[in-house]
Amino acid sequence: MRLRSLSCRLIVYAIIGSILGYLILPLAFMIGMLVLVRPGGIDALDELLRPRVREIMLAALRKDAGGERSLAMTDALRDFISEHPDFRFGAFDPRTGAAFSGSSPEIVERFEGVGRLKLSRSSIAVIVDGASRRGESYVLDSPVGDVVVATGGLRFGWRDLFRLPVYTVSFPGAMFLLPHWAAMCLIALFVVNRGLAPMRAAAAKIATIDVNSLKERIAPDEAPSEMRPFVEAVNKAFERVREGVERQRRFSANSAHELRTPITILRARVGKMEEGALKAEIERDVLRVQTIVEQMLLLAQIRERGPIAPQRIDLHDIVLGVAADLVPIALGDGRDIQFEAPSRHVIALALRWSVESIVANLIANAVRAEPRGGAVVVRVLPDCVIEVVDHGSGVAEADRGRIFEPFWRKDETTPGTGLGLSIVRELVELQGGALSVAETPGGGATFRVRLPAAGAEPEPAERAVQPSLDQRCERSA
Numbered sequence: 001m002r003l004r005s006l007s008c009r010l011i012v013y014a015i016i017g018s019i020l021g022y023l024i025l026p027l028a029f030m031i032g033m034l035v036l037v038r039p040g041g042i043d044a045l046d047e048l049l050r051p052r053v054r055e056i057m058l059a060a061l062r063k064d065a066g067g068e069r070s071l072a073m074t075d076a077l078r079d080f081i082s083e084h085p086d087f088r089f090g091a092f093d094p095r096t097g098a099a100f101s102g103s104s105p106e107i108v109e110r111f112e113g114v115g116r117l118k119l120s121r122s123s124i125a126v127i128v129d130g131a132s133r134r135g136e137s138y139v140l141d142s143p144v145g146d147v148v149v150a151t152g153g154l155r156f157g158w159r160d161l162f163r164l165p166v167y168t169v170s171f172p173g174a175m176f177l178l179p180h181w182a183a184m185c186l187i188a189l190f191v192v193n194r195g196l197a198p199m200r201a202a203a204a205k206i207a208t209i210d211v212n213s214l215k216e217r218i219a220p221d222e223a224p225s226e227m228r229p230f231v232e233a234v235n236k237a238f239e240r241v242r243e244g245v246e247r248q249r250r251f252s253a254n255s256a257h258e259l260r261t262p263i264t265i266l267r268a269r270v271g272k273m274e275e276g277a278l279k280a281e282i283e284r285d286v287l288r289v290q291t292i293v294e295q296m297l298l299l300a301q302i303r304e305r306g307p308i309a310p311q312r313i314d315l316h317d318i319v320l321g322v323a324a325d326l327v328p329i330a331l332g333d334g335r336d337i338q339f340e341a342p343s344r345h346v347i348a349l350a351l352r353w354s355v356e357s358i359v360a361n362l363i364a365n366a367v368r369a370e371p372r373g374g375a376v377v378v379r380v381l382p383d384c385v386i387e388v389v390d391h392g393s394g395v396a397e398a399d400r401g402r403i404f405e406p407f408w409r410k411d412e413t414t415p416g417t418g419l420g421l422s423i424v425r426e427l428v429e430l431q432g433g434a435l436s437v438a439e440t441p442g443g444g445a446t447f448r449v450r451l452p453a454a455g456a457e458p459e460p461a462e463r464a465v466q467p468s469l470d471q472r473c474e475r476s477a
Contacts, residue, residue: 011185014184014185014188015184049154054140057135058076059074060074061147069091071089071090071091071102075104077467084153084154086129087151087152088152090103090107091150092111092148099109107135107152110125110127121139123135134153135153137151206218214241216238218234220232256293256300259263260287267283270286311349312454313350315350316345317347317358318352319339319355319386323359326360326364329367333372340377340378345383346380348451357423358424366445367390370391371391374390374391376390383450384453385451391442393443394439394440394445395445403421406425434450
């Protein structure tokens with residue numbers, strides 16, 4: 001299974017490398033020292049077989065019930081002889097020099113008649129197939145008592161190289177390295193986490209970039225040098241996306257601007273037609289086209305204007321005025337508009353034309369959704385919140401994040417252009433506000449706009465009482 005975590009990979013590779021180093025480096029150092037320092041050159045490698053021979057000879061010693069000691073042909077001894085045909089071995093009583101049964105004749109001949117043997121290690125020469133072979137004798141403390149072991153004819157082969165770690169590596173030595181491996185794992189975690197910290201910060205910044213903030217860039221100097229090419233590639237990708245979006249925006253703005261003149265001429269010509277059902281339908285279609293063009297131009301203006309200093313505005317007056325202007329249109333479609341507001345005025349920090357556009361688009365959207373005979377409720381709450389409530393089919397939970405996308409409509413039969421709510425979202429965000437949609441109790445959708453508050457101011461004594469919604473509707477009519 002492939003490890004996805006860079007920290008895990010580094011730790012696993014470091015441990016594997018340490019184990020290989022623990023097994024190979026001491027062996028390589030030992031071989032180098034024997035070949036380069038010890039006399040005999042490469043023949044000195046024969047000494048590397050001593051640990052294995054000692055273990056094999058110790059396992060081959062036997063003692064019967066009568067106290068007679070001997071050498072048994074064990075599987076390990078047989079395998080070793082098959083790998084090293086010149087190997088000769090023997091065991092002797094150090095006090096009498098008597099050979100154990102099972103000893104090689106060449107070794108027995110070498111020690112025959114010697115009598116009491118030396119207890120120290122010494123070199124010997126063994127005749128094998130008429131040729132002299134180097135060997136040694138040494139005392140082995142075994143379960144059958146002290147034994148003098150003599151061996152000769154050892155020849156180091158490359159297959160022995162793979163067996164050496166078994167005899168040169170010890171469990172205590174491995175345990176000694178455990179703290180080293182643990183420290184290495186901690187260092188790997190620290191280095192990886194510290195090294196990738198700039199990338200995590202860059203990822204967090206990238207996650208905040210959208211179509212409205214494509215000018216944002218990631219600072220390549222903060223990333224490790226190995227990751228700078230990736231950061232620079234991401235910045236170049238954002239630049240290409242920004243240029244493409246800017247071209248599309250300029251095209252949309254220019255197209256909408258060029259369409260205004262022929263639409264104005266078309267409305268003038270339709271106005272000269274004789275009254276009738278056909279003229280009313282054409283006027284409604286032309287008005288719809290003009291609304292789309294005006295909304296496209298408004299979107300372009302929002303993006304081009306950038307930050308604008310907000311003003312202290314009275315939400316009560318602005319929302320009331322927009323609602324009053326739209327009442328005749330709603331009544332003509334068989335709907336009504338109800339206005340609810342606190343007795344005192346609500347002062348917000350926003351742009352007047354932006355709030356008018358927000359409220360107009362939300363009311364127009366609610367009127368289309370409201371069933372015939374129903375009433376759209378428009379509220380201004382004391383905490384600088386505007387609510388527009390309809391009682392239509394509502395907005396599905398899955399669509400609540402998509403309804404604010406430009407030109408999005410649930411299906412082709414849904415009325416409207418798909419730009420109104422997109423404009424509302426951009427205007428609200430431009431002024432530091434918040435926009436949300438929730439389900440209306442009993443069915444429908446409730447759109448809520450929260451704007452920055454400037455504090456509610458009491459109405460001046462000399463200020464005239466504002467007309468009601470019905471009065472303003474009568475004036476509009």
